[in-house]
Amino acid sequence: MNFDEIPWSIAEGTHEGMPVITRFRNFDSSFSRSRYPQRLNIFWKFSNPTDNGLPSPEDSARAETFEDRLVEAVETDNQSILSIVLTGKGRREYVFHTSNTKEFLQRLTAMPQEEERYPIEIDSSEDVDWEYVDSVLEGIKS
Numbered sequence: 001m002n003f004d005e006i007p008w009s010i011a012e013g014t015h016e017g018m019p020v021i022t023r024f025r026n027f028d029s030s031f032s033r034s035r036y037p038q039r040l041n042i043f044w045k046f047s048n049p050t051d052n053g054l055p056s057p058e059d060s061a062r063a064e065t066f067e068d069r070l071v072e073a074v075e076t077d078n079q080s081i082l083s084i085v086l087t088g089k090g091r092r093e094y095v096f097h098t099s100n101t102k103e104f105l106q107r108l109t110a111m112p113q114e115e116e117r118y119p120i121e122i123d124s125s126e127d128v129d130w131e132y133v134d135s136v137l138e139g140i141k142s
Contacts, residue, residue: 001078003075006025006026006027006031007025007026008024008025009023009025009026010022011140013140015088016089018052018053018088018089019052019053019054019088020087020088020089021054021086021087021088022084022086022087022136023084023085024083024084024133024136024137024140025081025082025083025084033097033128033129035099036081036098036099037099037127037128038097038098038099038101038104038125038126038127039097039098039124039125039126039127039130039132040080040096040098040101040104040122040124041093041095041124041132042070042093042094042096042120042121043091043093043120043121043123044066044091044092044093044094044118044119044120045090045091045119045120045121046059046063046090046119047119053088054087054088055087055092062114063092066118067082067085069112070082070094072111073108073110073111074096074098074104074107074108079098079104080096080097080099080104081097082094083096083097083130083133084133084136086136095132095136097130097133101124105122
């Protein structure tokens, strides 16, 4: 399956009075979530967010470069998939699902880097049913 063919949607809202932009993939019922039972939440802290917590143009450009490189490193052979990107409150959260966390992290480490280290923190957990994704999307649809 070519993950580039899975369409994206964008939702704008607020959380604690601050804007939040959510970009999410529209998976159809035939997509096999069970192939990707591990979830990695990658948090990118903006170095110079705007007053409303959104990224400055420089922060946005750096985060987009990082995302493009990481997606190229993990999605081309369907090893992992980016499902949701949340932006707001001074950070961007990338939600990936993977079949192998160790392999994902090796690919992250091996991808091209900037001179400055990426300002990221990573949390990983088992999420066989993609409960996190469903809870975010439920909040958007309600």
